[in-house]
Amino acid sequence: MRDRTYGTPLPGMLDENLPGKLIVIEGADGSGRTTEAERLKEALEIEGHSIVDTGLRRSTLVSERIDLAKQGHTLAATTMALLYATDFADQLENKIIPALAGGSTVLADRYIYTLTARAVVRGASRQWAQQLYGFALRPDLTIFLDARPEILMHRAISKYGSLDYWESGMDLSISPDRFESFLEYQARLRREFGWMVEVYGFSVVDANRHPDLVHEDVLKRVLPLYTSPKRRRSFPPPTSRPGPSTASA
Amino acid sequence: MADPAAPPRGYPGRLIVLEGLDGSGKSTQARLLGKWLAARGYRVFLTEWNSSDLVSDTIRRGKKRGLLTPTTFSLLHATDFADRFERQILPPLRAGYVVVCDRYSFTAFARDSARGCAPAWVRNIYQFAPRPDRTYYFRVPVAVTFRRKQASRMKISYYEAGMDLGLADNVEDSYKLFQARLKQEYDRMSDTDGFTVIDAKGTVEEIQQQLREDLRPVLDGFPTGERLQHEG
Numbered sequence: 001m002r003d004r005t006y007g008t009p010l011p012g013m014l015d016e017n018l019p020g021k022l023i024v025i026e027g028a029d030g031s032g033r034t035t036e037a038e039r040l041k042e043a044l045e046i047e048g049h050s051i052v053d054t055g056l057r058r059s060t061l062v063s064e065r066i067d068l069a070k071q072g073h074t075l076a077a078t079t080m081a082l083l084y085a086t087d088f089a090d091q092l093e094n095k096i097i098p099a100l101a102g103g104s105t106v107l108a109d110r111y112i113y114t115l116t117a118r119a120v121v122r123g124a125s126r127q128w129a130q131q132l133y134g135f136a137l138r139p140d141l142t143i144f145l146d147a148r149p150e151i152l153m154h155r156a157i158s159k160y161g162s163l164d165y166w167e168s169g170m171d172l173s174i175s176p177d178r179f180e181s182f183l184e185y186q187a188r189l190r191r192e193f194g195w196m197v198e199v200y201g202f203s204v205v206d207a208n209r210h211p212d213l214v215h216e217d218v219l220k221r222v223l224p225l226y227t228s229p230k231r232r233r234s235f236p237p238p239t240s241r242p243g244p245s246t247a248s249a
Numbered sequence: 250m251a252d253p254a255a256p257p258r259g260y261p262g263r264l265i266v267l268e269g270l271d272g273s274g275k276s277t278q279a280r281l282l283g284k285w286l287a288a289r290g291y292r293v294f295l296t297e298w299n300s301s302d303l304v305s306d307t308i309r310r311g312k313k314r315g316l317l318t319p320t321t322f323s324l325l326h327a328t329d330f331a332d333r334f335e336r337q338i339l340p341p342l343r344a345g346y347v348v349v350c351d352r353y354s355f356t357a358f359a360r361d362s363a364r365g366c367a368p369a370w371v372r373n374i375y376q377f378a379p380r381p382d383r384t385y386y387f388r389v390p391v392a393v394t395f396r397r398k399q400a401s402r403m404k405i406s407y408y409e410a411g412m413d414l415g416l417a418d419n420v421e422d423s424y425k426l427f428q429a430r431l432k433q434e435y436d437r438m439s440d441t442d443g444f445t446v447i448d449a450k451g452t453v454e455e456i457q458q459q460l461r462e463d464l465r466p467v468l469d470g471f472p473t474g475e476r477l478q479h480e481g
Contacts, residue, residue: 011365
């Protein structure tokens with residue numbers, strides 16, 4: 001079990017056998033992530049697989065707290081990062097691991113990578129965030145839906161008519177202009193995903209394209225997980241300490 | 250790790266920490282220290298572990314419903330501490346106050362390690378907490394704190410007794426075993442984290458005198474509130 005996490009064992013869950021598969025879909029809002037997660041779930045269920053879906057901010061323990069804090073805009077960066085980490089840990093232990101132990105496929109609509117990117121963009125060091133999430137299970141496959149900030153902006157405007165406060169990173173005081181802030185914030189997040197692609201071994205899918213094409217690509221990468229049950233994705237060795245610190249960045 | 254004797258300061262204030270088991274006498278001493286410092290004209294801020302309302306009721310809720318694991322327990326307390334640190338502890342430090350903390354990150358190191366969390370992982374989380382100018386460790390045998398606990402007639406709580414670890418069936422036995430583990434963690438940190446060990450078997454007066462004596466050099470040349478607010 002130890003090598004199933006990113007280095008830090010989860011106390012009390014060391015010996016569990018986890019036959020299920022963990023598939024993560026990452027990407028910004030507007031990358032088509034949630035749509036694709038739904039389509040993928042549908043496709044896998046048609047194939048006969050049991051799917052448990054999960055996402056961020058859905059834990060019974062602290063999700064309301066996070067909503068409350070976001071309304072008040074009161075929490076500082078470190079506190080917010082830790083609150084999200086608590087929420088994630090709760091879901092990991094009370095939902096993801098039990099589902100994997102029961103042989104289901106867990107389909108995660110975002111995972112520790114979004115949380116890491118958000119924390120680092122707000123001033124945390126990469127090393128701190130990576131170690132914080134050291135207890136997370138390594139997914140069998142992480143799909144990263146990569147889309148340019150301009151595309152994300154057009155999709156947000158056409159869908160909601162405006163840009164969301166948090167998705168524009170307005171709390172960072174990048175610019176009083178929401179469009180400018182949005183583009184810069186999304187560019188910074190994308191940079192963070194950039195270094196994680198290699199460190200965590202993401203499978204990158206070009207999400208600037210039509211959702212049908214994206215779905216086709218995603219299926220091509222997911223289905224092989226089921227055809228060769230013995231073969232696991234190769235992970236970076238658990239001892240490696242990848243990624244430079246961003247303390248100076 | 251940096252030299253424990255030389256606290257790096259990104260702020261003009263002073264940070265004084267009292268650590269130790271429940272019933273080791275910390276809180277009484279913290280209060281008396283606060284009185285003394287205020288009487289000498291310093292701006293003082295006293296704070297206790299686990300007092301922010303942001304997540305303390307989540308912790309309570311989680312405890313009640315048995316949702317907490319060592320990892321979420323650790324992270325919730327870290328969140329709570331980070332919130333207090335950023336909103337309550339850091340501002341007075343930056344404004345040049347003397348901040349007295351009844352428990353600090355070391356409480357988390359002891360508790361989380363005793364619950365089986367990886368010590369390096371816990372330490373990393375608390376990187377934002379600066380090293381105190383002084384950390385007083387109130388060292389006392391578990392048997393003594395247990396007697397004090399009984400005499401106070403306060404009920405031993407589930408997590409205080411470490412009942413979640415399944416060390417013993419009844420609360421009292423579990424409490425003693427768990428507190429012994431915590432003491433072991435504190436003893437270990439005495440060296441690595443440069444604690445000033447206080448023999449907590451002494452009288453309240455003796456210990457208070459000892460603390461005041463020890464703090465004089467820390468406060469040497471430190472400005473009082475008057476000098477912070479008025480020139481000349």
